[in-house]
Amino acid sequence: MNLRAALTAHRLIAIVRGDDPEAALSTVLALAAEGIELIEVSLSGKDALTVIERARQALGPDRPLGAGTVLTADDAHAARRAGADFTVTPALGEGVRVARELGMPVLAGVLTPTEIVAARTYDATALKIFPAAEAGGPAYLKALRGPFPHELFVPVGGVDEAAARAYLAAGATAVGVGSPLVGDAADGGSVSALRERARKFLGAVRDVTP
Template structure:
């Protein structure tokens, strides 16, 4: 089942690479650079340039070795469009039961954003497999630790302001994985075509996460 295979890839690497604002012309070399750095799960946000084209291109060209997600999905219509374009999973910046149920009907992985214990448990009651803790850096590592006190069995993925430094700390605090945006898919490197820098950064992030898990 696709959903379980995506979950396994996220868990094994500890990373979701978030791509925001990247034109389709740069999406394939970026994905290749990330793949060479060990990334197996990539998210294209819906507020990116021609995001449906990027998702479709990735699915066609690297869909045999990477899992393609769509982020910043705000309603069921957007969810339907990204799934039609080839997205393997869907993420949102909020918790919207209508989006969750629609994606689940398509038997795809849905990762909604949650912040409070009430949102976390409500999402779980709808059968959500993974939870996006957002905005993670603003909430802080201590917040994750405290939430995981009574809810230690839940797979939380911190997203928002993730850096190399706090990746280790979030992993140490029990994060299932992290979602990394600008610190990994650096716009200056993309504009300069410095794909080797992105590959090296991906390797460093994955190493940082696993070091945190082992600490």
């Protein structure tokens, strides 16, 4: 898949992490049904690889599906076998390198200018600013874009609807959203409430002119 083009076009990644595999799968499918094109299933969730396998079967081969919290070479290989076609990491390391060797695009976690430069040696596809809120929010992102105007930045961590708009206005390519969007749905919470939140977030990212 072309992750750079997908991030630019869709501007939102939903992050699914839960302790109930059935609920996590239902969450992925509900998000997809509401029109969220980029969905990441975190490997830190219970039976996450099985969730990815089943989601891939349900969604078909052409719908983008990511594996998150990819830390190691084994994680990258397992994500590929499960059917993920892109990976997301919280930091730079073996997970990034091996996923790229396997031909998978990677949204690689960085925080500092030094890490942004280092990400180029890993051939990262795009850069996840994490934890974005703790780093300084939209103002920090705007400052990073000064020396790095051509990087694709995706803030993750503490991104609610208002923050999503602010990050995109500050120059983010997309935003990654976990609990403010998913809530408790991946642990068995309300799917109808999840769907409502999905519609609101889609509206929020569409409101901001690129």
